[in-house]
Amino acid sequence: MTAALELRSVSKVYGDGPTEVQALREVNLSVEAGALVAVMGPSGSGKSTLLTIAGSLEDATTGEVLVGGLTLSGMSRNDRARLRRRAIGYVFQDFNLLAGLTAVENVALPLELDGVAARTAQAAGMEALEQLGLSDQGSRFPDQLSGGERQRVAIARAVVGDRRLLLADEPSGALDSVNGEAVMRLMRAACRRGVAGVVVTHDAQLASWADRVVFLRDGRVVDQTAPPLGPESLLEPSPSQ
Amino acid sequence: MTVSEAVREHAAEPADELEVGTGDGGAPARRAITRWAWRLFRREWRQQLLVLALLTLAVAATTIGVAIASNTLSPVDATMGTANHRVTIPGSDPNLSAHIAAIQKMFGPTEVVAHQPIAVAGSVATVDLRDQDPKGVYGHATVRLAAGRYPNGADEVAVAPPVAATFSLHIGNVWHQGGRDRRVVGLVENPQNLLDEFALVAPGQAIPPNEVSILLNTTDARFRAFHLGDVALSVEARSYAGQTAAATAVLALGTIGLLFVGLVAVAGFTVMAQRRLRAMGMLGAIGATDRHIRLVMLANGAVVGALAAIVGTVVGLLGWIAFIPHLEGLAGHRIDWFHLPWWAIAMAMLLAFLTAVAAAWWPARSAARIPIVAALSGRPPRPQPAHRFAAAGSALLLVGLSLLAFAHQKRPPLIVTGIVAITLGLLFLAPLGIAGLAVFARRAPIAVRLALRDLARYQARSGAAVAAVTLAIGIAATVAVSASAAEAEAVPTAGNLPTNQLLVYLAGPGPVGGGARCPNRRRRNSRSSRPASINSRPCSTPRTWPPWMRR
Ligand SMILES: Nc1ncnc2c1ncn2[C@@H]1O[C@H](COP(=O)(O)OP(=O)(O)OP(=O)(O)O)[C@@H](O)[C@H]1O
Ligand SMILES: [Mg+2]
Numbered sequence: 001m002t003a004a005l006e007l008r009s010v011s012k013v014y015g016d017g018p019t020e021v022q023a024l025r026e027v028n029l030s031v032e033a034g035a036l037v038a039v040m041g042p043s044g045s046g047k048s049t050l051l052t053i054a055g056s057l058e059d060a061t062t063g064e065v066l067v068g069g070l071t072l073s074g075m076s077r078n079d080r081a082r083l084r085r086r087a088i089g090y091v092f093q094d095f096n097l098l099a100g101l102t103a104v105e106n107v108a109l110p111l112e113l114d115g116v117a118a119r120t121a122q123a124a125g126m127e128a129l130e131q132l133g134l135s136d137q138g139s140r141f142p143d144q145l146s147g148g149e150r151q152r153v154a155i156a157r158a159v160v161g162d163r164r165l166l167l168a169d170e171p172s173g174a175l176d177s178v179n180g181e182a183v184m185r186l187m188r189a190a191c192r193r194g195v196a197g198v199v200v201t202h203d204a205q206l207a208s209w210a211d212r213v214v215f216l217r218d219g220r221v222v223d224q225t226a227p228p229l230g231p232e233s234l235l236e237p238s239p240s241q
Numbered sequence: 242m243t244v245s246e247a248v249r250e251h252a253a254e255p256a257d258e259l260e261v262g263t264g265d266g267g268a269p270a271r272r273a274i275t276r277w278a279w280r281l282f283r284r285e286w287r288q289q290l291l292v293l294a295l296l297t298l299a300v301a302a303t304t305i306g307v308a309i310a311s312n313t314l315s316p317v318d319a320t321m322g323t324a325n326h327r328v329t330i331p332g333s334d335p336n337l338s339a340h341i342a343a344i345q346k347m348f349g350p351t352e353v354v355a356h357q358p359i360a361v362a363g364s365v366a367t368v369d370l371r372d373q374d375p376k377g378v379y380g381h382a383t384v385r386l387a388a389g390r391y392p393n394g395a396d397e398v399a400v401a402p403p404v405a406a407t408f409s410l411h412i413g414n415v416w417h418q419g420g421r422d423r424r425v426v427g428l429v430e431n432p433q434n435l436l437d438e439f440a441l442v443a444p445g446q447a448i449p450p451n452e453v454s455i456l457l458n459t460t461d462a463r464f465r466a467f468h469l470g471d472v473a474l475s476v477e478a479r480s481y482a483g484q485t486a487a488a489t490a491v492l493a494l495g496t497i498g499l500l501f502v503g504l505v506a507v508a509g510f511t512v513m514a515q516r517r518l519r520a521m522g523m524l525g526a527i528g529a530t531d532r533h534i535r536l537v538m539l540a541n542g543a544v545v546g547a548l549a550a551i552v553g554t555v556v557g558l559l560g561w562i563a564f565i566p567h568l569e570g571l572a573g574h575r576i577d578w579f580h581l582p583w584w585a586i587a588m589a590m591l592l593a594f595l596t597a598v599a600a601a602w603w604p605a606r607s608a609a610r611i612p613i614v615a616a617l618s619g620r621p622p623r624p625q626p627a628h629r630f631a632a633a634g635s636a637l638l639l640v641g642l643s644l645l646a647f648a649h650q651k652r653p654p655l656i657v658t659g660i661v662a663i664t665l666g667l668l669f670l671a672p673l674g675i676a677g678l679a680v681f682a683r684r685a686p687i688a689v690r691l692a693l694r695d696l697a698r699y700q701a702r703s704g705a706a707v708a709a710v711t712l713a714i715g716i717a718a719t720v721a722v723s724a725s726a727a728e729a730e731a732v733p734t735a736g737n738l739p740t741n742q743l744l745v746y747l748a749g750p751g752p753v754g755g756g757a758r759c760p761n762r763r764r765r766n767s768r769s770s771r772p773a774s775i776n777s778r779p780c781s782t783p784r785t786w787p788p789w790m791r792r
Binding site for chain 1: 266272273274524528530
């Protein structure tokens, strides 16, 4: 089975000459469908860069990125846009929702951009919101939602339709621990339905929701381990136990 | 089938391998983007108030301008009504009835109006005693009852206000004129010429007619093919050229105004695009194509343009209607508010709409080009190297200036094209100027330094603003220079006498140059296409005083 996301010797260099920054060095990473991977590392270690390259928002300087078996290099801008609205869901630390659109319209937007009629798309959006326990918030605008609710709506938008890859850059960075846990629980649930997830976090407690933790330092992967037993291990017996 | 299944079916992808087609979402995507742009406009219209107001003002001013321009000129012949030809036959023609019958047979519906002049004591002007059907096919537009009723019998008359004033007549008075007594039963006016001095009598009462005019509608070619023996016909054909030319000139001015507004709009929309940068980055991150991102700004421009076009036209029309009573007094004829060059107003609306969309196009294009990651972090696009556009800018500037030079202040198409070229040239040259200014920033005090750096950092909007300011100054300078040039060239010809008065200078002894200079001056007058009536006035210069004025 092809991996939902695969990075092969990916490097990224910003700038040139004296201002050159090597943000990623020879990074290899593979994420299977249904797996949730956490990325940790000090500030400036290249976590966000890894995510933007994996999500086709930026090009790698060298190396290859495959999403669902498709190589990103050589893909036209339009094809990448189409890939993003069909296969890749993004959640950022803040500023995820478009002002002026209600929660359900925000969730339905990727589908509408893909040509799904507004009514069908919004019904799908409502379904996604219901799954995340936000059925009451559908008609509210982003500025009428709390920070936690906004992040949950963003997750609903990232998984609506038939997304295979969920990329989240510190999704709980601006939330308290309760809301942070809620966000991670939702991501975990999405992965259980077959989505591959990559989440950047500074919080070891939240990272423990993942199947695997990747440590970055100075743009290099320095360690990939199973996380310490986290809260979720208390809820369900893992196969190794 | 659940909704998810429907969506999945729509996506029509095999479960494992991804397939990425090339579609861009079609109409549903465009609808979604337009809906979002409309919502954003509703939230942020206050920030676009300047652009909206300027565009609205430009459309309103153009609407009022073309309305005034096309209504101020009196109809070419105010007694022609809705006919396009008028044939006048002298009343002395022995075969008058036969000739009228021949014309009626040839041209179908015609209207016959008989005229008899009435002398006014102490004046060279006469009053036209007119026998005309007030409900005539063509002439009805030239007669309006202001008070009383139309004359019926042989001894009744209705007079126009100037006639009533001259002869101190009121309804009910008896008017002794030309050896006849007629009772004044009404006040009439010629809506197309309020100064028309005429008196209306019942059909067949202007006998014997001095002349008979026949109003008809036909083509010039058909009329030329028509011959009527050796009778001395006088033929007039209506021309709309003057009105159309005036409306066109105003429209050209409006276009130049819109150009200026367009530059301000570019700056305004650029600021707007920069404020929306992160949202557009987000849109890109969730899969919008470049075209979708451009559409956000273009839809905004279209909304602004459409709104300004509609509101501007409504405001312009209301202003026009409010101004009509004043204008009627100035123009000397009644004005129908609906009688407007609608094509010119439609053009002004379309131009305003296109200006707004075109102004939004540049920011839309640059917004779509910003890398998504840069947009998400709110970084403005890196300024383009200034010298890249400088060559194109200089070339456009040169082309524009030469077009203006060739136009000799007379050919609107050349003038408008020239100004468009100059504006674009300035737009392209502005970054160089800004870059030049930024060089001084290092040594400037902190406030100036910040301002200059900001100017250079947000090149798109500062470039547009600089070009707008330059264009405004340029237009003002051009108007001032060409006005003073025209004034220097013009010769004081006409005084301020009304049309029916003459000023006669008696040449005294000594070298009075008036006569000698006249021919020369006439030539210059006709070249500068002034109204021919000026030529009928005596030439005068401030130095040729009449003898009784000389000391
Ligand atoms: N557009 C850019 N231009 C130049 N350098 C950049 C750019 N984006 C990131 N970098 C550099 O690349 C390196 C990695 O940045 P990145 O944002 O991936 O770090 P991060 O691990 O996400 O940090 P944080 O935890 O603070 O978010 C940093 O040194 C950063 O300065
Ligand atoms: Mg980061």
